Amino acid sequence: MNIDSINNGIVIDHITAGSGMKLYELLHLGDLDCSVALIKNVHSNRMGKKDIIKIDEDIPVDLDVIGYVDPDATVNVIKDGKLVEKKSIAMPEKLVNVIKCKNPRCITTTEQELDHVFKLVDRENKVYRCIYCEAVL
């Protein structure tokens, strides 16, 4: 795969430098069969440094995960070498099965079949709260 250009796939751009790996993990990109490139600390005029993720296949990416990790990231869909769509990213009101509650007494640690649900309680400071035990992320 050519790092500079992909013909068909997804480019997640303008990721805050250092957040690329977290995004890579939460999107489970390591499980994909296609080529995936995580490029760290790319020079950016606007941001100084940024991370970029390129996925060499048009897969459905979970925009909630991207919005949670980095609401300022941009998601570009590439077809036949051309940019065909820019997806808008927003911090999700609710996170379902993206992150797990760290409170050892939380019901989600014993009730395995429960969804891990967090609600956004403070958009400015990016604070999410577990809906079961109220633990703050």
Ligand SMILES: [Zn+2]
């Ligand atoms: Zn909890």
